[in-house]
Amino acid sequence: MAEVPGLHAPADQPSAIVQQFDRFVVPTYARSLVLVRGEGSYVWDESGRRYLDFGGGVAVNSLGHAHPAIAKAIAEQARTLIHTSNLYYHAKQGELAERLVRLTGPGKVFFCNSGAEANEAMFKLARRFGHDDGRFEVVTALQSFHGRTLAGIAATGQEKVRVKFGPPLPGFRHVPYNDLAAVEAAITPATAAVLIEGIQGEGGIIPARPDYLHGLRRLCDERGILLLMDAVQCGMFRTGRFQSYQRILEGSEEEAFLPDAIAMAKSLGGGIPIGAVWIRGPHADLLSPGSHGSTYGGTPLACAAALAVLETIESEKLAGNIRRQGDLLAAGLREHTASGNRILAGVRGFGGLLGLQVTQPAPGLVGKLREAGLLTVPAGQDIVRLLPALNITDAETQEALAILTRCL
Ligand SMILES: Cc1ncc(COP(=O)(O)O)c(C=O)c1O
Numbered sequence: 346m347a348e349v350p351g352l353h354a355p356a357d358q359p360s361a362i363v364q365q366f367d368r369f370v371v372p373t374y375a376r377s378l379v380l381v382r383g384e385g386s387y388v389w390d391e392s393g394r395r396y397l398d399f400g401g402g403v404a405v406n407s408l409g410h411a412h413p414a415i416a417k418a419i420a421e422q423a424r425t426l427i428h429t430s431n432l433y434y435h436a437k438q439g440e441l442a443e444r445l446v447r448l449t450g451p452g453k454v455f456f457c458n459s460g461a462e463a464n465e466a467m468f469k470l471a472r473r474f475g476h477d478d479g480r481f482e483v484v485t486a487l488q489s490f491h492g493r494t495l496a497g498i499a500a501t502g503q504e505k506v507r508v509k510f511g512p513p514l515p516g517f518r519h520v521p522y523n524d525l526a527a528v529e530a531a532i533t534p535a536t537a538a539v540l541i542e543g544i545q546g547e548g549g550i551i552p553a554r555p556d557y558l559h560g561l562r563r564l565c566d567e568r569g570i571l572l573l574m575d576a577v578q579c580g581m582f583r584t585g586r587f588q589s590y591q592r593i594l595e596g597s598e599e600e601a602f603l604p605d606a607i608a609m610a611k612s613l614g615g616g617i618p619i620g621a622v623w624i625r626g627p628h629a630d631l632l633s634p635g636s637h638g639s640t641y642g643g644t645p646l647a648c649a650a651a652l653a654v655l656e657t658i659e660s661e662k663l664a665g666n667i668r669r670q671g672d673l674l675a676a677g678l679r680e681h682t683a684s685g686n687r688i689l690a691g692v693r694g695f696g697g698l699l700g701l702q703v704t705q706p707a708p709g710l711v712g713k714l715r716e717a718g719l720l721t722v723p724a725g726q727d728i729v730r731l732l733p734a735l736n737i738t739d740a741e742t743q744e745a746l747a748i749l750t751r752c753l
Contacts, residue, residue: 360379360391362379362391363376363379377712377715378390378396378715378720379391382410383398383406383409383410383411384409384410384411385409385410385411385412385734385736386398386399386409386410386733386734386736386737386738386741387410388410388720394718395718396715396718396719396720397718397719397720397741397744397745397748398410398720398733398734399719399720399721399731399732399733399745400720400721400722400730400732401697401732401733401734402616403578403611403722403732404546404578404583404611404612404697404698404732405611405612405614405615405616406612406615406616406734407581407582407583407612407613407615407654407658407734407735408615408654408657408658408663408734408735408736409734409736409737410616412615412657412736414653414654414656414657415615415616415617415650415653415654415657417653418649418650418652418653419617419646419649419650419653421649422437422645422646422649422650423646425645426645427644427645427646428641428644428645428646429644429645430640431638431639431640431642431643435645435648436645437643437645437648437649437652438456438643438645438648440648440652441454441456441621441643441648441651441652441655442454442456442643444652444655445609445621445623446623448587448655449587449588449603449607449623450603450623450625450626451625451626452623452624452625452626452628452629453623453624453626453629453630454621454622454623454624455621455622455624455632455637455642456619456620456621456639456642456643456647456648457619457620457621457622457639457641457642457643458610458618458619458620458639458641458642458647459492459610459618459620460491460492460575460577460578460608460609460610460611460620461491461492461493461494461497461620462492462494462610462620462639462642463575463577463608463609463610463620463621463622464491464492464494464496464497464500464540464575464577464608465492465494465496465497466608466622466632466637467538467540467573467575467606467608467622468483468496468500469632469636469637470538470571470573470606470622470624470628470631470632471483471537471538471540471571471573472516472537473631473632473636474537474538474571474628474631475535475536475537475538479534479535480534480535480536480537481516481535481537482516482517482518482533482535482536482537482538483500483516483517483518483536483537483538483539483540483573484517484518484519484520484528484531484532484536484538484539484540485500485501485502485517485518485519485520485539485540485541486502486519486520486521486522486540486541486542486545486548487502487503487519487520487521487522488502488503488522488545488548488549488551489501489502489503489519489522489540489541489542489545489547489548489575490503490506490542490545490546490547490548490578491540491575492577493506495510495513495514496514498510498513499513499514499515499516499517500517500540502519502522502548503547503548518531518536522541522545522548522551522553523551523553523554523557524557525556525557525560525561525564528561528564529564532564532568532570536568536570537570537571538570538571538572538573538605539561539564539565539570539571539572539573540573540574540575541553541561541573541574541575542574542575542576542577542578542579542589543558543574543576543579543580543588543589543590543593544578544579544584544589544593544694544695544698546577546578546579546698546724546730547578547724547725548724548725549693549700549702549724549725549727549728550693550694550698550699550700550724550728550730551693551700552589552593552693552694552695553589553590553593554593555593555594555597558590558593558594558602559594559597559598559601559602562601562602562603562604565605571605571606571628572604572605573604573605573606573607573608574588574590574604574606574607574608575607575608576588576589576607576608576609577608577609577610577611577620578611578698579698580607580609580611580612580613581609581611581612581613581654582612582658582663582664582667582696582735583612583667583695583696583697583698583732583735584667584668584671584694584695584696584697584698585664585665585667585668585671585695585696586664587664588607589695589698590602590604592695592696603625604625605624605625605628606622606623606624606625606628607622607623608620608621608622609621609622609623612654612735613651613654614647614650614651614654615650615651615653615654616650617646617647617650617651618641618647619643619647619648619650619651620642621643621651657736658735661736663735663736664735666735666736666737667696667697667733667735667736667737668695668696670696670697670733670737670739670742671694671695671696671697671698671699673739673742673746674699674731674742674745674746675692675694675699677746677749677750678692678699678701678746678749679692681749681750681753686753687704688703688704688705688710688753689701689702689703689704689753690702690703690704690727696735697731697732697733697734697735697737698730698731698732699730699731699732700724700728700729700730700731701728701729701730701731701749701753702727702728703727703728703729703753704727706726706727707723707724707725707726707727707728707729708723708726710723710729710752710753711723711729713752714729714748714749714752717748717751717752718748719745719748719749719752731745733745
């Protein structure tokens with residue numbers, strides 16, 4: 346391979362890897378550390394410094410780093426059958442689909458590779474559903490985030506993602522979150538679906554209220570509209586239940602609520618890219634042969650990884666673990682707020698999806714926490730997100746609390 350000039354920098358200059366990124370990688374992200382290795386809830390940078398990872402690859406590394414069950418599943422699958430295309434059957438995709446259906450409710454699953462693609466499949470489902478009556482509009486929430494495709498940014502309720510990408514794809518209306526009357530007012534004869542996150546992630550860890558969820562289900566049933574949920578960030582046991590709405594509705598007629606479709610990705614593969622859409626029984630055959638697809642969707646390798654993630658969560662009782670660790674974290678942080686801390690204004694969310702509302706710019710605080718050895722993720726200017734692996738230990742939770750207490 347040809348030597349790239351200037352790649353090996355002297356010690357007082359930015360790392361060779363950073364220089365290589367500057368020269369060859371499109372700068373869509375503001376990056377910080379150069380990470381070289383991970384194990385469990387820790388990652389190491391190129392200087393050998395260790396960090397406690399509570400960013401989790403933005404809610405992806407559900408079992409932390411280098412988990413033996415994922416490594417084994419991937420290695421075995423790679424030696425057996427990595428990819429087949431969706432022109433053929435293979436065992437892992439069917440097995441994973443059955444597992445997701447058992448965890449959710451009667452229906453079927455479409456596989457893709459990312460959260461944006463999962464939402465894209467739901468938009469196409471909505472258009473198929475409404476097509477014969479001339480309906481195509483989807484009502485979504487302000488402050489939502491639904492991915493970076495053209496439909497994803499049109500659906501997202503934040504203007505900043507659309508800047509200089511106009512004209513936006515038509516067919517999306519945005520209304521305030523947790524406001525049932527606003528959804529009702531936005532419904533027109535062209536409305537085919539309503540789409541919400543069970544807990545808004547990029548919008549700042551804002552959970553849906555139980556009465557909002559039940560109200561949306563009732564409204565969608567009355568008007569013959571699909572109720573779609575984007576669980577890309579808040580699903581897959583992150584809250585201590587498989588889906589966030591199950592956690593939110595505990596003790597509030599949980600069994601009376603089921604959406605019509607749910608988009609999943611992120612934590613599902615524990616780091617291997619996979620997206621999925623669960624579609625409720627009556628609508629599960631709307632996307633007929635030839636109407637939609639994905640070359641890589643549900644490839645044996647990705648499905649083997651997702652199966653290993655789900656099996657480990659079940660066998661190691663990690664849903665209960667993350668629920669308890671999240672409660673410990675939230676309680677520890679709330680104590681801090683109660684004792685008059687002026688930077689931490691509040692704590693929201695559940696389990697491994699917590700948002701700390703802060704009174705200083707969140708990106709700066711995230712930088713300070715990183716300096717202190719804790720990786721977190723900002724959401725906007727006033728929220729610091731904690732997105733740890735579902736298998737964090739008591740000791741890691743205490744370590745994170747100690748760093749947070751010190752920095753806040
Ligand atoms: C709620 C939600 N939906 C969709 C997406 C897009 O997922 P992806 O980046 O895998 O396309 C994200 C990513 O942050 C998300 O948080």
